[in-house]
Amino acid sequence: MTSVIFPYRQLAIAQLALVLVLLPLIALWPRVGMAVLVLPLPGHSAGAAQWAHRQGSPLIGRGVAAGSMLLIGRRVYTPFSALSAGALVLAAPASLCQSSPTPKN
DSSP: OOOSHHHHHHHHHHHHHHHHHHHHHHHTOOOTTSEEEEEEOTTOHHHHHHHHHHHTOOEEEEOSSTTOEEEEOOSOOOTTTTGGGTEEEEEOOHHHHSOOOOOOO
8 A cells, every 4th residue: 555645755856955055056046246155167277267257356365275366246246157267156155255354463
């Protein structure tokens, strides 16, 4: 005898998986006027830097990953808009945009 609840359980698991995938993407979606993190893919740091320069956005610093840059987004970017240049574009969390405290002497 088959259970009627089984298909609904699979549907609930699929919906939960979809939410778990979409929440980080929504949180990291680049927005106009906010800091944008440009992450170069392995072996493409020059292409990522050239893409960032072509955007005309002001560079505000380096990211925590090697070769990554922080820019101020002047237009809407999709997270994969720079993929052809070898970079990923993500909204930068505020923790990456704060300067580190200066040591006291």
